[in-house]
Structure formats: structure tokens, C-alpha cells
Amino acid sequence: MFEPWSEFNVAMAGATAALAGLVIVAASVNIAEIVKSRTLTARLLAGIAALLLALAVSALGLIPDIDGPWFGAAAVVASLLAAVFQVHATRLIATDPSPEDRARPLKYLVGFLPIFAYLAAGVLVWIGHPAGLYLAAAGCLLAIVSAVVVSWVALVEVLR
Template structure:
């Protein structure tokens, strides 16, 4: 089943690797303003971590002869490892002294979307259900979207 997804995985591995690099380079342009924020650096790191998760899941899916059960386990493990960054962002935003910032759950909820998709995908793939591969693809696309949103805030909104 995984072999049918090889072209998608190749495309997503390349796209997420390139996007993660671009986000890091672009952030360096406004780094002085970004580091002044209590939560922005953590949000940017969580966005990059989501891209690294998408890269890892796509790359692992290209391993020849990989068993679906192992692929599912590796997706779950990678997701749990990368979740640490999003949990940290949520904790920082929840503890933000500015009540207006704490009242905007979209600031951190968007980062949980790809993680949730990957977690469920990993379980489904691990038990051999083909819908898990579609959910993993959705997780990859959600990781790209959430990273772009976080990057936009870090790179553009910080200057307003």
C-alpha cells in the first residue's frame, strides 16, 4: 500500500524540507523583533517542527519494504516527539500576561491540527487500515498550512 504513495511522499519530503529552510532563513530577517516576543519564537519553532514532522513521515514512507505496522508506529512516535513543541507554545500562550493574547485560541489550536491528523493516521496505518495513509497526507498538508500561518505572523505581523 505504501508504494502507491511514493510520488506523493517524494513531493512532500522535498516541499517540506524546502519550506522549513525558507522559514528559517526568512525568520532571520526579522529575528531582532521576533525574539522580543514572549511567545513568537516558540510558535515559529512549533511551525518548523510541524514541517519536520511532515518531512519525517514522508521520508519514512519511502523506506523500501517498510511494514505498515512499523510505519504506523513510527508516525505515532514522531508525532508525539514533535507535539512537545506545540504543547510548549500552548503553555506559553496560556500564561501570557496579556488577556487579549490568551483569549485567541487560534494562535495555538491551528498547530494541533496536523498533530491530531498524524496521530490518528499512525494508529490507522499501524492496524493496516488504508484510510490512515489519506489522513497522513492530510496531516502533511495541514502541517504546511499551519507553518505558513505561523510564519506569516512571525515575519509580517511582528512588524505592525
């Protein structure tokens, strides 16, 4: 089931690892300002966690002879771990004293998209349905897009 996806997984593992590193380096430039904000650090961490989720699931797909149940179970566990960081960021944003931040659910809802895609992918592959791999691919692309958006917004907000 995984062989046709090997080139995609290689590309996505490399891309997400590089992007996670770039986000960390970009954040480190303004780390003194970033850590002053309750929400920025949590949002950046959730974005990095989404990229690491994409990296982990892509790497799982490259393990020789991995079967569907192992891949699916590992993808579900990795998704739940990434969800911890996204839930934390969401709680901080939702309870932020600034009413304008609380009024923008897109600030935190976008981070759940890749997690939900990976959860569904993991369950489908776990039960033997190869369509779950298409959801995993969507989850990877959503992780990249959401992490870039969250990172960009966080880094721009630091400079305001």
C-alpha cells in the same frame, strides 16, 4: 500499501524541507526582534516542528519495504515529538500577559491539527488500515498550511 503514495511522498518531502528552510531564513532576517517575544519564538519553532513532522512521515513512506507497524509506530513517535513543541507554544500563549493573545485560541489550536491527523494516521497504519495513509496526506497538507499561517503571523507581528 505505500507504493501508490511514493510520488506524493517525494513531492511532500521536498516541499516541506524547502518550506522549513524558507521559514528559518525568513525568521533569521528579524531574529533580534523575534527572540524578544516569548510567544513568537515558540510559535515559529512549533511551525517548523510541524513541517519536520511532515518531512519525516513522508520520508518514512519512501523507505523500501517498510511495513505498516513500523511506519505507524514511527509516525506516532514523530507526532508526539512535534506535540511537545506545540504544547510548549500553547502554554506560553495561554499564559501571555496580553489579554488579546490569550483570547485567541486559534493562535495555538491550528498547530494541533496536523499532529492529531498524524497520530490518527500512525495508529491506523500500525493496525493495518490503509486509510491511515489518507490521514497522513491530510496531516501533511495541514502541516504546510498551519506552518505558513503561523510563520506569516509571527513575521508580521514582529514588524508591528
